[in-house]
Amino acid sequence: MMIKKIWDKVMNREVISYLFFGVLTTLVNWAVYAGMVKTGIDYRIATAAAWVVSVLFAFIVNKIFVFQSYDLHLGFVMKEIVSFTACRAASGVMEMVFMVMMVSWLNMDEYVSKVLVSIVVVIVNYVFSKLFIFRKSEEKPL
Numbered sequence: 245m246m247i248k249k250i251w252d253k254v255m256n257r258e259v260i261s262y263l264f265f266g267v268l269t270t271l272v273n274w275a276v277y278a279g280m281v282k283t284g285i286d287y288r289i290a291t292a293a294a295w296v297v298s299v300l301f302a303f304i305v306n307k308i309f310v311f312q313s314y315d316l317h318l319g320f321v322m323k324e325i326v327s328f329t330a331c332r333a334a335s336g337v338m339e340m341v342f343m344v345m346m347v348s349w350l351n352m353d354e355y356v357s358k359v360l361v362s363i364v365v366v367i368v369n370y371v372f373s374k375l376f377i378f379r380k381s382e383e384k385p386l
Contacts, residue, residue: 280294295336
């Protein structure tokens with residue numbers, strides 16, 4: 245019974261929609277990357293463009309559908325998007341560091357490492373979004 249209560253508390257509308265839109269964000273990233281590479285664009289440019297497009301997509305769906313932050317005043321939205329982008333850049337750096345540590349230093353399989361690191365990054369991105377970017381005005385930051 246205790247496990248069901250914990251499960252019900254953790255798996256709420258917000259978390260489920262965050263995971264759903266996270267999958268869509270990943271698909272957007274892959275589609276932009278693949279489309280650009282197929283047209284002959286260098287993979288480095290394609291990677292950067294795919295990151296920008298997917299972060300913008302993630303910002304929009306997280307703002308509207310996941311965290312239901314409907315304030316559209318320009319100053320407020322700019323503050324959110326700058327915070328969102330900075331947090332995604334920070335988690336991207338964290339992802340790179342963890343991958344290097346696990347693959348190069350600990351000699352772990354790169355695909356196992358990618359899965360484990362991705363789980364951590366998803367959790368970190370959710371926490372950043374929930375506590376620092378899209379928090380409701382009555383919620384207090386940590």
